[in-house]
Amino acid sequence: MQYIFYVIIGFVIFEFVLSKxxxxxxxxxxxxxxxxxxxxxxxxxxxxxxxxxxxxxxRFGNIxxxxxxxxxxxxxxxxxxxxxxxxxxxxxxNTILLTLYFFGIIxxxxxxxxxxxxxxxxxxxxxxxxxxxxxxxxxxxDFVKGLILTFIIGGIIxxxxxxxxxxxxxxxxxxxxxxxxxxxVFMMMFYSSLIxxxxxxxxxxxxxxxxxxxxxxxxxxxxxxxNIYVIxxxxxxxxANAYFSGFGxxxxxxxxxxxxxxxxxxxxxxxxxxxxxxxKKKHTLQMLSFSIVQTGIMxxxxxxxxxxxxxxxxxxxxxxxxxxxxxxxxxxFTPISIIFGVIGNILSxxxxxxxxxxxxxxxxxxxxxxxxxxxxxxxxxxxxPHPAYEFFHYSHPTVLKRLxxxxxxxxxxxxxx
Numbered sequence: 200m201q202y203i204f205y206v207i208i209g210f211v212i213f214e215f216v217l218s219k220x221x222x223x224x225x226x227x228x229x230x231x232x233x234x235x236x237x238x239x240x241x242x243x244x245x246x247x248x249x250x251x252x253x254x255x256x257x258r259f260g261n262i263x264x265x266x267x268x269x270x271x272x273x274x275x276x277x278x279x280x281x282x283x284x285x286x287x288x289x290x291x292x293n294t295i296l297l298t299l300y301f302f303g304i305i306x307x308x309x310x311x312x313x314x315x316x317x318x319x320x321x322x323x324x325x326x327x328x329x330x331x332x333x334x335x336x337x338x339x340x341d342f343v344k345g346l347i348l349t350f351i352i353g354g355i356i357x358x359x360x361x362x363x364x365x366x367x368x369x370x371x372x373x374x375x376x377x378x379x380x381x382x383x384v385f386m387m388m389f390y391s392s393l394i395x396x397x398x399x400x401x402x403x404x405x406x407x408x409x410x411x412x413x414x415x416x417x418x419x420x421x422x423x424x425x426n427i428y429v430i431x432x433x434x435x436x437x438x439a440n441a442y443f444s445g446f447g448x449x450x451x452x453x454x455x456x457x458x459x460x461x462x463x464x465x466x467x468x469x470x471x472x473x474x475x476x477x478x479k480k481k482h483t484l485q486m487l488s489f490s491i492v493q494t495g496i497m498x499x500x501x502x503x504x505x506x507x508x509x510x511x512x513x514x515x516x517x518x519x520x521x522x523x524x525x526x527x528x529x530x531x532f533t534p535i536s537i538i539f540g541v542i543g544n545i546l547s548x549x550x551x552x553x554x555x556x557x558x559x560x561x562x563x564x565x566x567x568x569x570x571x572x573x574x575x576x577x578x579x580x581x582x583x584p585h586p587a588y589e590f591f592h593y594s595h596p597t598v599l600k601r602l603x604x605x606x607x608x609x610x611x612x613x614x615x616x
Contacts, residue, residue, distance in 0.1 A: 203507070203510055203527075207530050208276075210534070211268070211272060211530060212272075213534070218264065219261070219264070221587055221588045221591055221592070225585045229253065229254070231250070234583065236583075237599070239572065245557065245576060247578040251581075251583050252328045259319065263316045266611050268465060270312075279515065280514045280523065283301060284297065284301055284516050284523055287300050294364075294365055294521055295358050297520070297522060298361045301523075302525075303350065307346070310345075310346050317338075318338065322338075328579060330437050330578075331436060333436070341398060355433055356382065359378060361521055369502070371498075372499045372502035376413060376494055376499075380491050382493060383494070387446070389445075390444060391444045391445065392449075400431045401453065404428075409464050410427060412464055412468050416472060420472075420479070424452065424475075427452050430455055433456050437577070439455050439457040439458035440457075441474060443477060444476040452471060452474060454471075458599050462570055463569075464576075465563060466567075467571055468563075469563055472558035473557070473564040474559065477554045479557060486550075489543060496535070496539075497536075500535065501532075505524040508524075509524065510527040511524055511527070513527065540591070544593060544594050551595050551601065551602070556608060559608045564608055567605060568602055568605050574598075
């Protein structure tokens with residue numbers, strides 16, 4: 200038991216040290232003077248503002264991470280997770296109810312604990328740099344809605360997984376894998392139509408020049424597109440985005456109203472050409488397949504972990520419990536999770552280059568370039584992260600690298616024309 204306890208503590212420390220080391224390395228790339236390679240994107244004033252934004256996020260991130268780390272260590276050292284489970288056993292012996300109560304209390308306390316950090320990030324940092332558009336009322340409404348969704352959806356899934364464990368034991372991991380895979384596919388299909396409307400208003404893009412240009416491009420590349428929506432992202436942030444979701448008749452492209460405001464029609468079509476490129480290159484299916492494999496391995500390892508009752512005792516429990524085993528697994532799986540994260544980011548960065556290439560080939564490379572520049576400038580993006588930080592954390596190549604790749608494509612086409 201002592202051995203497992205120290206392994207759990209060691210993994211928590213390992214993750215924290217790795218995170219802070221990468222964060223520190225990232226600061227070594229900061230420069231008070233505008234780097235020459237960024238002159239195409241930033242002027243001196245805008246670059247200084249982007250650095251101030253990056254530093255503010257870094258300082259606040261360090262404070263919140265240190266506090267969270269210390270609280271986690273204290274909870275483990277004093278066996279409070281096990282103590283909570285032992286206390287709940289006074290009210291019921293039902294494994295499903297115990298698991299729901301245990302994680303429900305933890306989820307609630309974690310949400311309340313993170314609330315002031317989220318508030319500060321939104322109404323101090325994001326507000327200071329002109330990004331926040333959210334009212335305090337909307338902030339708290341979002342918090343309550345998110346908490347309710349967590350309890351309903353998370354509770355149902357957790358209850359089913361716990362039930363599967365109680366009746367299948369050795370084959371538990373396989374049935375849980377099937378369940379989560381089915382849920383993931385369902386959410387990919389219906390997230391935009393079921394969950395997003397709870398937080399944002401989505402309206403079909405009105406008929407006009409922009410819609411005509413989008414539909415004309417989609418038709419030219421053989422992409423059937425009926426569902427184009429505009430989402431009111433501006434009620435929360437001035438940052439812009441666009442995304443593609445769903446399959447078959449449920450596929451839709453969603454544009455943030457801030458994106459429509461910031462970009463020209465040609466730039467918007469270039470961004471959508473990029474999103475269509477993801478679909479044409481089957482990136483969505485690729486990443487879904489990767490996620491399914493990752494989930495399968497995760498549940499297989501979870502099944503092995505649950506076979507060792509010592510993990511429950513290491514957390515302070517008086518009995519071998521599914522809930523405590525699941526919590527311990529979340530920590531013990533950290534190294535594998537980090538590896539999966541790195542692999543996922545490598546695949547994602549490759550896919551971004553391919554989608555850029557698709558947009559450049561089938562539409563206008565220069566318009567995609569100008570769109571990327573505008574979005575980076577408006578979002579005060581950090582365009583020169585440390586390579587190690589980028590390797591571990593970036594799901595997209597830096598805009599600077601994407602621009603260089605687009606320039607190569609443009610120059611190559613000029614030579615062949």
